[in-house]
C-alpha cells in the first residue's frame with residue numbers, strides 16, 4: 001500500500017443534542033461576544049443556539065444570501081464590528097457558511113460553524129463573493145472554522161428538496177473521492193462508508209423528516225463528504241456541474257443530482273474499483289443505475305430538461321467542460337461529453353458503460 005495523507009485541521013463535534021456544547025466551544029476559543037449569521041428564513045430556528053450561548057450572544061445578522069453579494073458581506077462586517085463581536089457562528093447551508101468564512105477571514109476572529117445541509121462547505125477553505133455580476137472565489141486556510149458542530153436534531157427542519165439535492169452533492173464528493181489523481185486508500189474507505197450512510201440516511205430523512213436515526217446517518221455522510229472534499233480533488237462530475245452553474249445558472253445541488261449517475265456510467269470502464277465500492281455501498285448491481293434509483297427515491301431531479309437547461313446549450317457546455325477539465329480517470333472528448341449531457345437531458349436510464 002502507498003499513499004500520501006493530508007487533512008485540514010478541523011475539530012468536529014457530532015451528535016444529537018451536541019449543539020448544547022456551543023457555549024463551551026466558544027469559551028475554548030477565549031471568545032465571549034458571539035454574532036450568529038443566518039438567512040431570514042432561519043431566524044425562527046435559533047432557539048437551541050440562543051440557549052447554548054446565553055449571554056455570549058450579542059446579536060444576529062440574518063441577511064445571508066446565495067453567492068454572498070458584496071453589499072451583504074459589507075453589511076455583515078459592519079454589524080460584527082458595531083456589536084463588538086469576537087466570534088461568528090454561521091448557522092445554515094452553503095450561503096450562510098460562505099458569509100461566515102468571509103467574516104472570519106476579514107476580521108481574523110474565530111468561527112464555529114453549525115451546518116444545516118449536507119453540502120460539506122464547512123470543511124473547505126474555499127469561499128466567494130459576488131462583486132457586481134462577477135462571482136469571485138478565494139482559497140484561504142483562514143476561512144476554516146475552529147470547530148464544526150454537527151447536530152442531527154437541527155436537520156429535522158431541512159425540507160425534503162434540500163435534503164435530497166445537498167445530499168446528492170455530498171454523494172458526488174464521495175464518488176469522486178473513489179478515483180482521485182493520486183491513489184488514496186483512506187479516502188476510498190471513507191467514501192464507501194459515506195455513500196452507505198447517505199443511501200440509508202437520505203431516503204429515511206425524506207420519508208420521515210424528524211427521524212433522528214435517519215438524520216444521523218445522513219449527517220454522518222455529510223461530515224465524511226466534507227472531509228473528502230478536503231482530501232482529494234474534483235474530476236469530470238464537478239467540472240460539468242460548475243460549467244452548468246456558471247453558464248446556465250443551474251443550482252449546484254440540482255446539477256449534481258442529475259449529472260452524477262451519467263458521469264459514473266461514463267467513468268465505469270476507467271475506474272472498476274470505484275464501481276465495486278459504489279455497488280457494495282448501495283447494495284446495487286450497477287453503480288450508475290444504483291445512484292439514479294437513489295435520486296428517484298429521494299425525489300431529486302433526474303433530467304437537465306426539468307432544470308430548464310436548453311437542449312441547444314449542451315454542445316457548448318460539453319466544449320467548455322472539455323476545455324477546462326484538469327483531471328478525470330477516463331479521457332474525454334467533446335463528442336462523448338455531448339452524448340453524456342444529452343442522456344442526462346432526457347433522463348435516459350443510465351448504466352455502467354452506456355457512453
Ligand SMILES: [Fe+2]
Pocket residue numbers: 169170172173238252256
Ligand atoms: Fe459539490
